[in-house]
Amino acid sequence: MVKAKVRHLPVKIKDRPEFNLAYWEIDSGNEGPCLLVTAALHGNEVQGSEVIRRFCPIAEKEIVKGKMVLVPFANPLAVWNRRPHIVSTLAEPKGRMVERVIGEKKMVVPDRRDNLNCTWPGNPEGNESEQMSYILFNGLVQQATHNIDLHCWNKFWATSALPIKTEESLEFAKAGAYPFVIPSAPLPKDFQGPYTLTGWFNSHGRVAFAVEFSGQYILFEKEINIGVRSLVNCSKYLKMFKGDLQGLDETLVVKDDSTKVFKVTAPIEGLFIETDLKIRDFVKQGTLLGYLFSDKNLETIEIKAPADGYLYSYGSHRALCDVDLAGMHPYSDKGDTLAIIKS
Amino acid sequence: MVEAKVKYINFKTKTLPEYKMPYWDIDSGKEGPCFLVTAAIHGNEVQGSEAIRRFCPIAEKSLLKGRIVLVPFVNPLALWNRRPHIVSTLGEPFGVYAGKLEKDNLNRAWPGDPDGNESDQVAYIFFNDFFKKIAPTHYVDLHCYNRFIAACSIAEKGNPKSIEFAKQSTFPIFRLFTFGSLLNTEDVPEELKKRERFSLMQWVSKNGGAAFAVEFSGQYTLIEKEVERGVRMLSNSAKYIGVFEGQLEGMDELVIHKEEENVEMVAVRVPHQGLFIENGLSIGDYVKKGDVLGHLFNDATLKTIPIEAPISGYLYYYGSARRRCDVDLASMHPFVDKDGNIATIIREKPSSEQEEAEQREGKNNG
Numbered sequence: 001m002v003k004a005k006v007r008h009l010p011v012k013i014k015d016r017p018e019f020n021l022a023y024w025e026i027d028s029g030n031e032g033p034c035l036l037v038t039a040a041l042h043g044n045e046v047q048g049s050e051v052i053r054r055f056c057p058i059a060e061k062e063i064v065k066g067k068m069v070l071v072p073f074a075n076p077l078a079v080w081n082r083r084p085h086i087v088s089t090l091a092e093p094k095g096r097m098v099e100r101v102i103g104e105k106k107m108v109v110p111d112r113r114d115n116l117n118c119t120w121p122g123n124p125e126g127n128e129s130e131q132m133s134y135i136l137f138n139g140l141v142q143q144a145t146h147n148i149d150l151h152c153w154n155k156f157w158a159t160s161a162l163p164i165k166t167e168e169s170l171e172f173a174k175a176g177a178y179p180f181v182i183p184s185a186p187l188p189k190d191f192q193g194p195y196t197l198t199g200w201f202n203s204h205g206r207v208a209f210a211v212e213f214s215g216q217y218i219l220f221e222k223e224i225n226i227g228v229r230s231l232v233n234c235s236k237y238l239k240m241f242k243g244d245l246q247g248l249d250e251t252l253v254v255k256d257d258s259t260k261v262f263k264v265t266a267p268i269e270g271l272f273i274e275t276d277l278k279i280r281d282f283v284k285q286g287t288l289l290g291y292l293f294s295d296k297n298l299e300t301i302e303i304k305a306p307a308d309g310y311l312y313s314y315g316s317h318r319a320l321c322d323v324d325l326a327g328m329h330p331y332s333d334k335g336d337t338l339a340i341i342k343s
Numbered sequence: 344m345v346e347a348k349v350k351y352i353n354f355k356t357k358t359l360p361e362y363k364m365p366y367w368d369i370d371s372g373k374e375g376p377c378f379l380v381t382a383a384i385h386g387n388e389v390q391g392s393e394a395i396r397r398f399c400p401i402a403e404k405s406l407l408k409g410r411i412v413l414v415p416f417v418n419p420l421a422l423w424n425r426r427p428h429i430v431s432t433l434g435e436p437f438g439v440y441a442g443k444l445e446k447d448n449l450n451r452a453w454p455g456d457p458d459g460n461e462s463d464q465v466a467y468i469f470f471n472d473f474f475k476k477i478a479p480t481h482y483v484d485l486h487c488y489n490r491f492i493a494a495c496s497i498a499e500k501g502n503p504k505s506i507e508f509a510k511q512s513t514f515p516i517f518r519l520f521t522f523g524s525l526l527n528t529e530d531v532p533e534e535l536k537k538r539e540r541f542s543l544m545q546w547v548s549k550n551g552g553a554a555f556a557v558e559f560s561g562q563y564t565l566i567e568k569e570v571e572r573g574v575r576m577l578s579n580s581a582k583y584i585g586v587f588e589g590q591l592e593g594m595d596e597l598v599i600h601k602e603e604e605n606v607e608m609v610a611v612r613v614p615h616q617g618l619f620i621e622n623g624l625s626i627g628d629y630v631k632k633g634d635v636l637g638h639l640f641n642d643a644t645l646k647t648i649p650i651e652a653p654i655s656g657y658l659y660y661y662g663s664a665r666r667r668c669d670v671d672l673a674s675m676h677p678f679v680d681k682d683g684n685i686a687t688i689i690r691e692k693p694s695s696e697q698e699e700a701e702q703r704e705g706k707n708n709g
Contacts, residue, residue, distance in 0.1 A: 006645050022645045046677060049618055053640050053647065073642045082676035090671055091434030217672045219620055273393055273565060293396050295416045298349050298365045300396065324433050325563045325672055329425035330389060 002026055004060050004070075009139040013131045016077065023140065024052075024070040026059050032066025033238045036144035037231060038197065039071065041117050041151065042085070043078025044322070047213040047220065048150025051227030058232060062241040069140055075116050075132060082217075084323065085114045086128040093323035113194075117151075120193065120200040130194075146172070147201045147208035148234060150227065154322045155215040156315040158279045159226055163209035164202040173209035174254065175237035176230035177247040179280050180312060180342070181254040214279060216322055252280065252310045253342045262307045264339040266332040270294040272303075272316035273330070279314050289314075289339050292332065309343030345369050345406045347399050347413075352473045356464040357457070359420065359429075364469075367395075367413040369402050375409025376584045379479035380577060381543070382414070384450050384486065385428070386421025387669070390559040390566065391485025394573025401578060402587075409586040412477055418449050418465065425563075427670065429461040436670035441532050450486075450542045474543075481508060481584050482547045482554040485573065489675070490561040491664040493626045493657075494569060495601070496576075498555040499548040509555035511583045512576040513593040515627050516659065516689070517600045553584075560626055562669055599657065599689055609654050611686040617641040619650070619663040619679045631655045632701055636686050639679070655701060656690030 005027075008020035037055075039048030049072040059068050073079050077086040085095050095114025100107055112118045114129055121141070122134025141147070160180040163173035170183055187195070187203050201208030211230065213223040233248075235241040253259060266272065270292040277289065287305040294300070318336055321327030332338065347367040355361050380398070382391030392415040402411045416422050420429040428438045428447040438447025445451055447462055455467030488494070495516035498509035510517065547554035557576060559569040581587040599606060613619065618640040630636065630652040640647050663685055668674035679685060693701065 020643070022643055024645060044672065044676065046618060050620055050640070053620075053645075072640075072645070076642060079642065079678055082673035082678055089434075090436075090673070091432075093433075217676045219618075219677055221623065271389060271392055271565075273396075276567070293393070293415075295419055295422060296363075296365065298367060298396075298415070320433075323672065325387065325670065326425035326433070329387065329563050330565055331386075331422055331425055 002028055002060055002063050004056050009135065011076075011132070011135055013077070013128055016128065019076065021071070021073070021076060023072070024056050024068075026056070026063055026068040026070070028063045028065050028067065028240070030065040032240060033145045034067045034069065034143050035235065035238060035240060036069045036140060036147045037071065037150065038074045038147065039150040040073045040079050041075050041149065041197065043075060043081050043088070044084050044216045045152035045213075046079065047152050047215060047218070047223050048211070048227060049073055050219050050224050051150060051231065054224065054228050055231045058228070059235065062232075062235065064240065064242060066238065066240045068235075068240070069144060071140060074136060077128065077132065078116070085116065086132065087114050088323075093320075117196050118194060120195045120197050141197070141200075144201075145206055146238060147198060147206070148176075148231065149197045149208065149210045151210055151212050152216045153212040153214065154317060154328070155218070156279070156313050156317045156321065156328070157212070157214060158310075158312050159214045159223060160212050161209050162198075162212060164198065166202060168207045169202055169209050172207050172234065172237060174248075174251065175233050175245055176209075176211070177233055177245065177250055178211065178226065178230060179250065179252050179310075181251060183255065253312070255342070260307070260309065260343050262309060262341040263337060264289060264303060264306060264341070266292060266303075266316070266334055266336045266338055268292060268294055268301065269296070269332060269334050271330055272332045272338055274315060277311060277314060279311050281311050282309070283311060283341060284308050295331075303338055305339070305341060307341055307343065309341035311339060312342040313337065313340035315339075345371050345403055347403050352469065354465065354468050356468065359461055359464065362419060364414070364416065364419055366415075367399050369399070369406055369411040369413070371406045371408050371410065371586070373408040375586055376480040377410045377412065377477055378481045378581060378584060378586060379412045379477065380414070380483050380485065381417040382485040383416045383422055384418050384484065384543070385448075386418055386424050386431075387427050387562045388485075388487035388559075389422070390487050390561060390564070390569050391557070391573060392416055393565050393570045394485060394577060397570065397574045398577040401574070402581065405578075405581065405587040407586060407588060409584075410477075411581065411586065412479065417469070420461070420465065421449065429465070431670075436667075444540075451540050453541045453543045453546050456538060479547065480552055481580070482544065482552055483577070483580055484542075484544045484554070484556040486556055486558045487562045488558040488560055489664065489669040490564070491626070491660055491662045491668065491675070492558075492560060493659050494558060494560045494572060496555055496557045499545065500602075502548050504553040505548045505555055508553040508580070508583060511579045511591050511594070512555065512557060513579065513596050513598060514557055514572065514576065515598060515657070517598050519600075519602045597657075599691070601689065605692045606689065607692050608659060608687055608689045609656070610684045611636060611650065611653060611688065612682045612684055613639050613650060613679050614648075614681070615639070615641055616643075616679060616681050616683075619677050619685050621662060624658060624661060626658050626661050628658050629656070630658060630688065636661070642678075650685060652686070652688060654688055654690065656688040658686055659689040660684070660687035662686075
């Protein structure tokens with residue numbers, strides 16, 4: 001048994017009240033990896049915070065080598081704001097709107113620098129998020145050999161691990177036994193940053209992956225259980241815990257070139273009424289996915305699965321559904337995605 | 344069997360695009376009451392739309408006399424906007440206030456104004472081209488509260504006809520509102536006071552009809568339990584007014600009359616800020632004094648404390664939510680501030696004997 005110590009990282013950001021960021025450190029005293037687990041880099045994504053809280057007493061009991069640094073609230077200013085970023089508002093949830101030239105078009109888009117996860121390794125002279133990542137980077141990140149960064153995406157998408165496609169990170173992510181594993185291409189060698197947190201790890205000879213739990217602004221018991229098991233598994237994979245990995249047969253799809261993706265879109269506009277299916281359920285071709293109730297003529301039509309596979313996404317939603325309730329309204333426009341089936 | 348006919352109301356206003364609003368008209372051809380049901384006056388409140396869709400074939404089979412008129416989407420422009428009002432935006436979800444009057448709210452606009460704002464114009468056409476013509480004797484208006492509050496039915500205080508009609512809804516909470524003029528709010532500009540403004544339910548009640556509103560639990564969503572509750576309520580309503588045959592269902596279920604003197608409500612507040620982790624309970628559950636409602640995970644110290652029920656009773660409100668949680672995701676975030684409310688327990692006031700027994704039980708449980 002190794003007692004978790006509560007440590008505090010002083011945070012001083014210009015024009016913001018000073019505070020101490022609390023985290024747990026569990027040091028076995030034996031040589032080994034340094035695993036950094038972070039949650040709530042975005043203030044609306046807190047399922048990982050509860051995963052870490054439940055994992056901590058398990059780690060105290062089970063750790064045999066190396067050191068763990070568990071940060072349940074990596075971006076407290078955004079958590080207190082209860083929105084993705086420190087400066088998010090109701091009207092500008094993705095950050096301050098700025099003019100950018102994209103391609104040949106001038107567009108008004110959210111400033112990426114307001115997103116803490118687009119600012120690593122940070123900048124002491126930068127904006128609030130850049131200063132915050134600079135403090136975290138120097139206080140906690142640099143010592144770590146491995147990182148699991150716990151995020152959440154909207155509740156319509158299945159829980160997934162998102163490793164960079166390097167052998168080490170992919171295998172590390174697979175150990176988590178998440179329902180879906182979605183690797184992405186490594187960054188170009190000449191990429192200079194700023195990085196995502198896991199991007200920084202992978203570009204600097206370290207090992208990391210991100211997790212997206214299903215559901216923001218909420219805590220789901222099922223998601224938290226998946227997360228706790230994943231952290232236990234990954235600790236075993238790194239030999240920081242003893243024992244066999246569990247649930248490896250539960251990963252449904254590791255996305256690669258052979259993965260088939262079937263998108264189900266609304267053929268008319270109307271209210272989408274789900275059946276009792278859940279994300280991750282296996283559906284056969286022809287399974288009833290739900291009904292569309294037309295507000296134009298009051299007719300109801302059936303929506304059926306076009307192929308066999310697992311429900312990777314389910315429910316009527318659209319852009320901004322992670323920050324705007326209207327984005328998750330069950331009223332669908334023609335062409336809105338109702339389900340995505342992967343096999 | 345009476346076939347439901349799909350009919351349309353034409354909306355041609357001075358400033359809005361033209362559109363047609365469909366409704367079902369189920370007319371037995373026999374004399375009797377006219378029962379009107381509307382849903383989605385607010386575009387983010389659509390559980391009633393699905394309850395109506397499921398009720399329609401039941402009405403076709405069961406209607407014996409009179410007429411049932413069902414309008415599942417009474418405010419299509421707000422529905423297409425997927426927000427409460429026609430002009431709601433992400434940044435101004437309740438539209439623009441006039442003083443404290445929510446003037447863009449369709450349910451503050453009846454009987455409408457052809458020269459008014461978008462909601463006033465829609466209300467005017469609905470009221471004059473449809474509502475007055477069908478002249479409902481009974482009316483139910485289906486709304487939704489945020490998902491943290493128990494479903495309830497609402498009738499006008501001092502209106503026995505509406506109160507009796509509403510009582511058969513068997514929603515868990517029964518509320519009585521005193522509807523004063525909606526213009527009696529502060530700072531309303533004089534030009535808006537030139538005409539009266541009512542909710543449609545209030546207008547019907549004031550003009551001799553029987554009317555009530557219901558609030559399902561949950562907006563921007565369809566919850567099976569709520570929809571089933573709605574279908575049963577509509578069948579009960581039809582039985583109560585005599586257009587269906589049969590016994591009312593669910594009348595033995597507990598309904599708490601919130602405004603009655605023997606009812607008490609206790610808010611459960613947290614002693615410090617933190618992440619509130621619910622304990623698998625649901626709104627409407629009965630909890631005993633001392634039951635753990637959830638845990639509070641302090642982000643500053645990383646300590647966790649249990650939050651216990653201070654009295655026995657039913658969960659009227661449960662979860663970490665704040666003002667505007669019906670329009671803003673941040674207000675439903677599980678991070679709660681010091682003194683934030685994470686539950687409200689409602690119950691009929693216990694007798695002194697019951698209170699003593701509860702205290703004894705609490706002591707025995709340590």
